[in-house]
Amino acid sequence: MDNPVEPSDPSSDDIASQRRGWLDQRIDWRGIRRTLLDRPVPDGLTWWHTLGSAALTAFLVQVVTGVVLATFFAPAPDHAYDSVRYIQTQVPMGAFLRGMHTWGSSAMVLLVMAHMVRVFAMGAYKYPREPNWLLGVALLAITIAFGFTGYLLPWDQKAYWGTQVGTSLAGTAPVVGGFVASVLRGGSMLGAATLSRFYALHVLWLPILLGGFVALHLVLVIRQGIAARTAALEAGAPSRTDDPAYPAHYAAAYAATKRGGVRFWPHIVTKDLVASAAVVLVIAALALVRGATLEPPADPTDTTYVPQPEWYFLPFYQLLKLFPGSLESTVAVGVPLLLFVALIGLPFFDRRSARNLRKRPVALASLSVLLGGSGYLLGAALQELGAMRGERGPELASANSAPLAAVERAGRASFQRQCASCHVVAGQKGGDEGPELTEVGLKRSTAWLHSFIESPRLFHPESEMPGFGPPVLSHQEVEELARYLGTLRGRPGAPPRQPDFRDTFPQLKAASPAPGT
Numbered sequence: 001m002d003n004p005v006e007p008s009d010p011s012s013d014d015i016a017s018q019r020r021g022w023l024d025q026r027i028d029w030r031g032i033r034r035t036l037l038d039r040p041v042p043d044g045l046t047w048w049h050t051l052g053s054a055a056l057t058a059f060l061v062q063v064v065t066g067v068v069l070a071t072f073f074a075p076a077p078d079h080a081y082d083s084v085r086y087i088q089t090q091v092p093m094g095a096f097l098r099g100m101h102t103w104g105s106s107a108m109v110l111l112v113m114a115h116m117v118r119v120f121a122m123g124a125y126k127y128p129r130e131p132n133w134l135l136g137v138a139l140l141a142i143t144i145a146f147g148f149t150g151y152l153l154p155w156d157q158k159a160y161w162g163t164q165v166g167t168s169l170a171g172t173a174p175v176v177g178g179f180v181a182s183v184l185r186g187g188s189m190l191g192a193a194t195l196s197r198f199y200a201l202h203v204l205w206l207p208i209l210l211g212g213f214v215a216l217h218l219v220l221v222i223r224q225g226i227a228a229r230t231a232a233l234e235a236g237a238p239s240r241t242d243d244p245a246y247p248a249h250y251a252a253a254y255a256a257t258k259r260g261g262v263r264f265w266p267h268i269v270t271k272d273l274v275a276s277a278a279v280v281l282v283i284a285a286l287a288l289v290r291g292a293t294l295e296p297p298a299d300p301t302d303t304t305y306v307p308q309p310e311w312y313f314l315p316f317y318q319l320l321k322l323f324p325g326s327l328e329s330t331v332a333v334g335v336p337l338l339l340f341v342a343l344i345g346l347p348f349f350d351r352r353s354a355r356n357l358r359k360r361p362v363a364l365a366s367l368s369v370l371l372g373g374s375g376y377l378l379g380a381a382l383q384e385l386g387a388m389r390g391e392r393g394p395e396l397a398s399a400n401s402a403p404l405a406a407v408e409r410a411g412r413a414s415f416q417r418q419c420a421s422c423h424v425v426a427g428q429k430g431g432d433e434g435p436e437l438t439e440v441g442l443k444r445s446t447a448w449l450h451s452f453i454e455s456p457r458l459f460h461p462e463s464e465m466p467g468f469g470p471p472v473l474s475h476q477e478v479e480e481l482a483r484y485l486g487t488l489r490g491r492p493g494a495p496p497r498q499p500d501f502r503d504t505f506p507q508l509k510a511a512s513p514a515p516g517t
């Protein structure tokens with residue numbers, strides 16, 4: 001009797017085929033692959049076409065690093081700074097992740113702007129891509145809003161005073177300015193409500209908006225295709241895109257570019273992956289080499305602090321300095337408003353079919369003025385900031401370079417009001433009537449400083465320094481001033497030294513026994 005034939009095991013190819021068939025029946029897997037990966041793209045695409053993918057990569061870096069940072073961040077004025085410092089010093093790879101997030105923000109702004117410039121230069125905002133251009137303008141606005149709202153979150157000096165200036169500029173808008181500033185701040189001044197609102201905008205509302213617009217943007221890119229070479233679309237085209245014959249011409253010309261082109265996979269995907277990897281590597285290198293700065297905690301009483309906005313806001317701030325105070329508010333609101341109105345209206349009032357930038361003299365001149373002017377203003381702003389740092393000298397540091405406590409910051413404010421006209425600290429501008437106090441914390445204790453500030457002539461009868469005890473300053477204010485002076489133990493960056501107090505109190509001299517008794 002013959003043995004029955006055993007059925008053979010299905011091969012791996014058969015199993016894979018069955019799985020694809022199961023997916024095809026439910027989600028049309030082959031159709032998705034054909035639409036996303038197998039679609040033909042126009043010929044002659046360059047590396048400039050990868051700017052969109054590079055900007056998307058920078059956004060993904062922000063999402064990943066932002067989720068991790070938000071896990072450790074406390075959005076409250078009493079804890080925000082300490083939580084950021086905890087991330088910097090205690091969380092494994094926390095300083096690197098924060099550096100990635102900081103430099104990723106700059107990379108995202110730069111790449112989105114570069115992408116917009118490339119689209120403008122190629123005339124890719126014209127038919128049929130007007131809706132996609134409007135989405136791009138919205139994405140640019142949201143990206144800038146990301147930078148502004150994230151600026152406040154560390155709650156250090158730079159964050160506080162930069163946001164103070166930004167919200168004040170928003171408040172100069174006619175009619176609605178006061179309302180806008182109040183909504184942004186959550187009241188009349190920066191505080192807990194401001195930080196809470198900026199945090200909610202930065203980690204909830206703006207990512208949702210940006211993610212939705214990016215998804216819609218990609219859908220339109222897939223539906224309309226990647227912008228083709230300008231020459232291929234201009235040959236034989238009607239003079240204007242609103243000509244009834246133009247849609248048929250565009251469809252035929254664009255189809256012809258795809259016949260000589262390549263597939264999206266693997267040719268274009270490979271380019272995009274290379275560009276995206278380069279973006280991640282550059283951001284990571286900057287995070288390792290430069291990191292992210294963290295200045296002393298926010299001090300609303302330190303009115304001497306000069307805020308420095310991020311580099312992409314510097315040209316605008318420098319522009320405002322060219323106008324007198326009466327025009328500053330008009331420029332602060334009018335320039336951004338006009339710029340965005342022009343960007344939104346561009347595809348509707350420029351309906352000529354010419355797309356090459358050299359055939360569009362007005363567009364070429366406008367782009368040259370915008371980029372050249374921005375570069376000039378950026379350079380002037382950086383030069384001015386460098387000169388200002390040289391004049392101000394090194395920033396004041398506390399003992400062991402630790403951030404000043406609240407009491408010490410209050411004392412620093414009193415020092416600026418009462419003492420800076422006669423004393424110099426760490427090379428900063430001041431008077432020369434009194435001695436330099438850069439190292440006073442190494443020689444005198446806080447108790448001695450408190451007593452001396454109240455009654456200097458009790459220590460030195462010939463002293464010309466007036467007493468600052470009550471009613472000039474309260475005992476609490478004198479203590480704050482003494483505590484601040486106690487932190488002055490040399491210039492920032494100098495090797496740490498142990499204090500060697502040489503306190504001599506007058507009352508102890510009087511109470512000591514005379515020699516020979």
